[in-house]
Amino acid sequence: MEKKLAGQIAIITGASSGIGAGVSKAMAMAGATVIVNHPVAATEAAAAAVLAEIREAGGTGITCQCDVSKEDEVKKMFADTISRFGTVDILVNNAGLQRDAPFQDMTLEQWNYLLSVNLTGQFLCAREAIREFLRRGIVPARSRAAGKIVCMSSVHEVIPWAGHANYAASKGGIMMMMKSIAQEFAPHRIRVNSIGPGAIKTPINHTAWDTPDAEAKLLELIPYGRVGIVEDIGAAAVWLASDDSDYVTGTTLFVDGGMTLYPGFSTNG
Numbered sequence: 243m244e245k246k247l248a249g250q251i252a253i254i255t256g257a258s259s260g261i262g263a264g265v266s267k268a269m270a271m272a273g274a275t276v277i278v279n280h281p282v283a284a285t286e287a288a289a290a291a292v293l294a295e296i297r298e299a300g301g302t303g304i305t306c307q308c309d310v311s312k313e314d315e316v317k318k319m320f321a322d323t324i325s326r327f328g329t330v331d332i333l334v335n336n337a338g339l340q341r342d343a344p345f346q347d348m349t350l351e352q353w354n355y356l357l358s359v360n361l362t363g364q365f366l367c368a369r370e371a372i373r374e375f376l377r378r379g380i381v382p383a384r385s386r387a388a389g390k391i392v393c394m395s396s397v398h399e400v401i402p403w404a405g406h407a408n409y410a411a412s413k414g415g416i417m418m419m420m421k422s423i424a425q426e427f428a429p430h431r432i433r434v435n436s437i438g439p440g441a442i443k444t445p446i447n448h449t450a451w452d453t454p455d456a457e458a459k460l461l462e463l464i465p466y467g468r469v470g471i472v473e474d475i476g477a478a479a480v481w482l483a484s485d486d487s488d489y490v491t492g493t494t495l496f497v498d499g500g501m502t503l504y505p506g507f508s509t510n511g
């Protein structure tokens with residue numbers, strides 16, 4: 243397999259499970275050295291298991307504990323990575339969570355906590371990445387770009403989601419942050435894009451697919467007729483981080499089996 247990310251250093255946040263773990267494996271197989279980020283001491287073992295799989299498959303990387311909602315921890319993660327590996331080429335702003343509630347019952351804590359991880363966390367990590375990309379500039383042997391950021395958004399950056407107002411608000415926010423910084427730093431050849439996953443089989447949404455009845459109901463929303471897997475997102479992330487997408491910036495790539503095609507309209511409206 244051609245190593246599209248050979249020699250590059252990639253930080254993947256929220257990588258101890260789900261999409262982040264899948265993206266870490268895909269990027270490591272594409273030749274990147276991966277920083278498998280996870281939030282707290284309790285997630286170290288899961289991150290170590292992801293790293294062990296990567297090493298067994300011939301990849302390289304380390305784990306790194308850092309709560310992306312904490313400015314000092316984010317600064318330390320970037321400083322440690324740069325002092326150990328020299329620089330950072332790729333940031334995958336993936337860490338995210340759900341705190342679902344009917345809107346009338348949603349607590350300020352549920353709202354603030356979700357926004358602090360899903361949106362503020364992406365801001366803090368993107369800012370450190372941009373600072374490093376500006377410092378280093380373009381090194382042609384590494385990449386045609388001075389750096390690449392891939393933000394993990396969701397179909398819910400455009401599809402409203404009842405019962406999940408905090409989550410949908412965070413993803414709408416990610417969309418405009420991504421586009422704004424893509425515009426701001428395109429002249430520096432820094433590329434910033436998002437992936438908008440649809441329903442992907444991970445722990446975050448397991449109740450939506452882990453019984454045959456639930457999966458059948460979920461498939462009503464997916465014209466392509468299958469629930470996504472983390473490898474679908476890993477492949478998209480490698481492409482967005484590689485020079486194959488060198489002319490792509492400021493866009494969301496939906497990887498959703500057609501969920502954003504509003505399948506309810508295929509027999510109605």
Ligand code: BGC
Pocket residue numbers: 340395396397398439440441442446447450
């Ligand atoms: C959510 C999942 C959901 C999917 C499609 C994702 O962003 O995290 O829970 O299944 O969107 O609705």
